[in-house]
Amino acid sequence: MLLSRSLLTLLIGSLLGAQTPSPVPVELTAAEKQFQATLENVTLAGFYSLGGNSQLKEDRYVIERVSKLGDDLWKFEARIQYNKQDMKVAMSFPVKFAGDTPVISLTNFTVPGFGAFTARVLIYDGAYAGTWASAKPGSQHGGTMFGKVLKNLTPTKQ
Numbered sequence: 001m002l003l004s005r006s007l008l009t010l011l012i013g014s015l016l017g018a019q020t021p022s023p024v025p026v027e028l029t030a031a032e033k034q035f036q037a038t039l040e041n042v043t044l045a046g047f048y049s050l051g052g053n054s055q056l057k058e059d060r061y062v063i064e065r066v067s068k069l070g071d072d073l074w075k076f077e078a079r080i081q082y083n084k085q086d087m088k089v090a091m092s093f094p095v096k097f098a099g100d101t102p103v104i105s106l107t108n109f110t111v112p113g114f115g116a117f118t119a120r121v122l123i124y125d126g127a128y129a130g131t132w133a134s135a136k137p138g139s140q141h142g143g144t145m146f147g148k149v150l151k152n153l154t155p156t157k158q
Helices: 007-014 030-038
Strands: 042-048 057-070 073-082 085-098 101-111 115-124 127-134 142-151
Touching: 030 057, 030 085, 030 101
Parallel strands: none
Antiparallel strands: 042 057, 042 142, 057 073, 073 085, 085 101, 101 115, 115 127, 127 142
16 A cells, blocks of 8 residues: 655654764754754644655645755654654654755655655745645655644644
């Protein structure tokens, strides 16, 4: 069964057992500091589309924090609330910067249990938007996603 949630849910929720290196303090540029502050204790609330279907489906992700591990690699600490489960996960993703705009940039990125995906999701000025697709040759599984980055009123429960 193909999971019809957007790529972020696939990526964050599927690597529960994945090990990520402990963050080592690294020097951050001004844009990186802004990115880290933008994704501190937030909820990404928005919509995604699947394939050529214009029908939008609701999306929601809780991100506790992000931290730079080195070069273009960032650790995302998040909570996934899906199918009546609440799971805390940590995963590492490549993030590139187009000037002052961070872009989660995945190319044939393997998600254990779900396959490989390609995605570009940018985060800017309180919003996120992007595209995602299965990297499997001939697959029509993919779509777009967009929404707002909302600060949580209280820290997420540990």
